[in-house]
Amino acid sequence: MxxxxxxxxxxxxxxxxxxxxxxxxxxxxxxxxxxxxxxxxxxxxxxxxxxxxxxxxxxxxxLIGSAATWFAQGKHRRTARRHKLEAQQLLVRAEQAEKRNLPVNG
Incomplete structure (x- = not known):
């Protein structure tokens, strides 16, 4: 601060x-x-x-410089969104696999 x-x-x-x-x-x-x-x-x-x-x-x-920069960096934001979605999907799959492999205490 x-x-x-x-x-x-x-x-x-x-x-x-x-x-x-x-x-x-x-x-x-x-x-x-x-x-x-x-x-x-x-x-x-x-x-x-x-x-x-x-x-x-x-x-x-x-304003023109900001707009040009924003448009030029669009491909990087798109790639970051795709990687974030992929990471979330992998995390869900890992959690599901972990649940299937845990022994059930009964």
């Missing part, structure tokens, strides 16, 4: 300080235009502070 608290302080406090500094330094409004052929199109242009665009891009990157 103490290790989690120390890890949280060591990781999240500096990260929070960096994000706050980023937000203060980049609070001017910036236009994001989605239409590359007509950049003046107001329907596809969005205005927000630069730090929001940067934090949004960071969040999207983390």
């Amino acid at each position: 103490l290790a989690k608290r120390i890890l949280m302080i060591v990781i999240f406090v500096p990260l929070a300080v960096i994000l706050i500094a980023l937000a203060v330094a980049n609070r001017t409004s910036t236009v994001l235009t989605i239409d590359p052929f007509n950049p003046g199109n107001p329907a596809l242009s969005y205005t927000a502070p630069l730090f929001l665009w940067l934090i949004g891009a960071l969040i999207v990157g983390v």
Whole structure:
């Protein structure tokens, strides 16, 4: 429990300080235009502070990276599930064999 608290302080406090500094330094409004052929199109242009665009891009990157990792590790999770099921079946068979070989005290 103490290790989690120390890890949280060591990781999240500096990260929070960096994000706050980023937000203060980049609070001017910036236009994001989605239409590359007509950049003046107001329907596809969005205005927000630069730090929001940067934090949004960071969040999207983390989500895409997490999804890619999750999909890439799918075969390992499938193999682990198969091995777990096989181990459970072998345990049941061993218990059944053990019951058959025990002498009955009567």
